[in-house]
Amino acid sequence: MKRIRILTCGTRLLARPAPRRPLCPCAPQLQRHPHTTPHSPRTQAQWQSSSALAESFDASLSDPHADPPLESTEDEFPLEVLPSPHPHASKSSAKLAALRSRLSLPPRFPLETLARTLVHPSADPNPAFNNASLSILGANLLGYYTTEHLLCNYPRLPMEVVFAAQFAYIGPKALTTIAAEWGIEAAAEPGGEVDPGLLQFRRLRSGDELPAALRRPKLPPKWNITVTHKILSNDEFGSPTRRVAPEDLASRPVPLEEAAQAFVRALIGSMHLHLGSPAVKRFYRDHFLSRHLDLDKLFDFRTPTRDLSRLCAREGFEAPVARLISETGRLSRHPVFVVGVFSGKDKLGEGAGSSLDEARVRAAAAALKGWYLYKPLEVTVPSSTEGGVGANQWKPNMVDCGEVIV
């Protein structure tokens, strides 16, 4: 969640110093042409930094008859040979252009990169053409922005609730829903002749087994896997297994959920590279944080009364006392009791139930939620201080001493 997996990133970025596009048969032709838009991350970075990108785009726009070399090569290399659509096809794809404007991305975000974010490693195992590296970057960014939002705004949240909230905001299911809301359609079968605006991945047929990397073996719970252990060694959702490495899924059939979440992550990663972090933060706020999540529904207290009395003892408050605020129909079939938990003269929480015990337990749970869901008035998230101009002044946030341990 908070660390960057240097090992995986490292292998991805540093492993291939050799030929830039080893598998693409059209490579020599493309590289000779002056208007070719770069495809591999390295050339993209060069172009962006040298500010030649805008000029070249203008040139290609003003000169529509500039012949793409694709047509000349089509006789020698049929498109079906390619595992994923050729980068050149993205220029003429209506779906890609529509997607870019639907997401309100500026025109300087290249369509070729957008097309690349739609190629899952299961369709194209070549890391220079699939979205594996971008999705690793995007997953780290998403995890970072979500965690800082949660930890700064709700400093007292228990770690398990933070995990659940992360899953709700940027978990696989949420990302799949987001991709569906953006109108992403999946190609029936990946290939060079397919429209690059479709999500390219090798489908898992219904009834087939998941690939080994995605299978979650049912292991008996280990006593020594603590929350700290989950924070340090597993993925950002506190699941018992590590995050799946993209190279394990290369050329294996995968479910739609896997491909859709990789696309959303890769889009975030490529936006970070092309548009910079302020744009990504805005995009994240609009598309991810704007989704409503009831944090108070994520709690599950087993012994709330005991937890509350431990909390009061820890914080130096008077011991909590449950008091009957009002009741109706005590001798009827459906009584209702309203019980408040008081510490001294202050009411900590209130709950209603059809028995005294139920109302008491609910009141204690409400009081605990009141403690955990405390939200400071002024919050400075760390990422808002990044960047020179317009960055916020850092004001230290509240750091809580941690959840109640009974």
Add this chain to the structure above:
Amino acid sequence: MSTCKTLLRACPKSSRSSLLPLTHHRHESSTRRHKKLLNLSDAPSYTPSTRTPTLIFNPPSSAPSVYHTPLKFLPQTDRRRQLYSAALTSTTQTALRTRTPSIAHSGTPLSTPSFLPPKPSTPLPAPVREPYEKKYHLTEKDMEEIRKLRTEDPDTWTRVRLAEKFGCSQFFVGMIVKNTEKAERVREEHEKMRERWGPRRRMAREDRGQRRERWGREV
């Protein structure tokens, strides 16, 4: 009030002269009964006292939101503490200024506020369970005694009886001495009992357990 009136009117009076024939009497016109008398004035909280447009805030009574942190749980540096104390001062002043709520008397206009903030001297509601002080009165010798009794004759000296005898809680007795033999036997007995349950009772028990789990989950 008016509703009660019409209801009273609807009930026929029993004292009638028996010699007269039973005929239907209409004392008021239908329009008046159905329209005018039932035309109640607005609730007091929806009728602002001033003519100028004001904000009406009258939420239905519901459980307090868990996102409103109670005063005691706010850190010392939080600015909401001052707001809370200001609100407390104003409600206390209102409560002290107003005499007992007049809603109880007959003839009270509807515009009277029925719910007054509690005065500072108002006692807190009665506790659900009697609060108790922890005594810490058992000595090492008493604990030895408890252990001896429980291990020698667990059927006579159950946890309940030991707790009564020594004035501590059953939980404490269980902490001092554990009788695994007895626990196993009791568990088996209960298991046998549960096997005799029919489907309805079993389902009812399972539902009850699930409802119990939801107590700590939803508010």
